[in-house]
Amino acid sequence: ERMCGGGSAVLLGDCYVTCGVLGEGGFGRVLIVKQRATGRVLALKIMRKRALASGGPLAVEQALREREVLIKLARQPHPFIVRLHHAFQDVANLYLAMDYIGGGDIFDLLQRYGRVPLSYAVFAGASICLALEHVHSMGVLYRDLKPENVLVAMSGHLVLADFGLAKCLVSYGDRTTTLCGTPAYMAPEMLRGEAYGCEVDWWAFGCVMYNLIAGRDAFREDAMDKLISRVRRGDYEGHRLDGVEHAGELIGALLQTNMEQRIGAKGLRDHPFFARIDFDRLVSRSLRPPCIPSAELMELDTERGKSVHVSRSPGRGELPGLEARLDAAFSAWSVTDAAGSSGATSPRDSGTHGGGGVLLSGRARRRGIGGDVGLGRAP
Numbered sequence: 001e002r003m004c005g006g007g008s009a010v011l012l013g014d015c016y017v018t019c020g021v022l023g024e025g026g027f028g029r030v031l032i033v034k035q036r037a038t039g040r041v042l043a044l045k046i047m048r049k050r051a052l053a054s055g056g057p058l059a060v061e062q063a064l065r066e067r068e069v070l071i072k073l074a075r076q077p078h079p080f081i082v083r084l085h086h087a088f089q090d091v092a093n094l095y096l097a098m099d100y101i102g103g104g105d106i107f108d109l110l111q112r113y114g115r116v117p118l119s120y121a122v123f124a125g126a127s128i129c130l131a132l133e134h135v136h137s138m139g140v141l142y143r144d145l146k147p148e149n150v151l152v153a154m155s156g157h158l159v160l161a162d163f164g165l166a167k168c169l170v171s172y173g174d175r176t177t178t179l180c181g182t183p184a185y186m187a188p189e190m191l192r193g194e195a196y197g198c199e200v201d202w203w204a205f206g207c208v209m210y211n212l213i214a215g216r217d218a219f220r221e222d223a224m225d226k227l228i229s230r231v232r233r234g235d236y237e238g239h240r241l242d243g244v245e246h247a248g249e250l251i252g253a254l255l256q257t258n259m260e261q262r263i264g265a266k267g268l269r270d271h272p273f274f275a276r277i278d279f280d281r282l283v284s285r286s287l288r289p290p291c292i293p294s295a296e297l298m299e300l301d302t303e304r305g306k307s308v309h310v311s312r313s314p315g316r317g318e319l320p321g322l323e324a325r326l327d328a329a330f331s332a333w334s335v336t337d338a339a340g341s342s343g344a345t346s347p348r349d350s351g352t353h354g355g356g357g358v359l360l361s362g363r364a365r366r367r368g369i370g371g372d373v374g375l376g377r378a379p
Contacts (some may be wrong), residue, residue, distance in 0.1 A: 003325075020032040027055065047095075067335075083338075084098050087335045087338065104151070125273075129269070146208065155289065166179060177196070186206040205251075207219070218255065219236060233257070234256070247273065253267065335336040
């Protein structure tokens with residue numbers, strides 16, 4: 001399979017037909033493309049090197065870390081996690097070619113309907129639980145779970161996407177301290193500046209489950225300081241869960257401010273809220289989803305393509321100084337087959353116990369700490 005790379009946007013066009021734009025952000029954009037060699041439709045994330053460099057060392061490290069995490073996850077693919085197929089670069093841009101998931105996302109559903117049927121909340125929650133369990137088993141901390149990052153496949157199954165804030169850990173009990181994510185989904189220990197681990201993902205899962213069951217955010221305030229204070233106290237409106245069997249117990253176990261007492265994957269699999277779910281049938285995708293996206297969402301003009309501007313690759317010598325630094329930083333970026341790659345170790349948050357700092361959140365519709373482009377739905 002011929003790779004695009006080492007040249008310009010012309011080579012990019014030789015490899016892909018551009019079908020649309022998924023999203024744009026400060027560092028680049030995500031396109032829907034069709035691979036000419038295989039006919040496969042993919043999401044192509046394009047990050048401008050100069051924009052990353054102007055964002056400082058953390059922005060460069062974030063891009064490298066996302067690649068590292070995606071390669072690690074691609075070695076053991078999971079049906080509910082977006083898959084990286086290959087990574088490449090030219091002088092101006094970095095590229096990540098991933099699964100295209102065409103049915104929108106959970107945020108879209110909540111915006112459209114307010115709340116979802118209980119059967120869908122149970123199905124979605126169990127799917128996300130399995131995805132997080134796998135991410136953690138691979139030694140990865142996700143850190144950006146929210147409705148915008150849970151995509152809906154055309155089959156109706158859910159897929160976890162946007163690993164821009166994820167980090168590789170040594171073990172499940174590993175800790176870090178970097179402040180990152182979307183405040184309404186960030187765990188109290190993170191907002192208190194304490195060392196944290198995979199428990200923060202289960203807190204965010206509790207927030208998403210509250211979204212699905214109650215049809216609104218668990219923590220809402222106009223002022224950021226009031227929102228953070230409410231999250232730290234774990235002060236959500238429990239009465240909105242009344243009448244939904246076992247929902248109050250589930251959310252209470254997830255939105256537990258003491259991370260040592262917070263429920264995890266094992267407890268969730270056995271929780272009565274998910275009693276009707278056969279997790280084995282779910283992960284094998286033999287369990288039929290409660291709803292399937294409309295086929296019209298997948299109507300892409302994959303033959304004619306669209307004209308989309310991609311930053312021109314500057315000639316050698318046009319970026320003095322910066323050019324050499326970027327070449328060194330991204331020297332190992334390109335990967336032809338992510339599933340078979342050993343990957344290269346990228347910078348971490350500054351060691352096993354972190355080093356503080358702030359990272360940028362992925363999707364721009366509800367901005368987190370910072371914000372950039374992620375794998376979204378077609379506009």
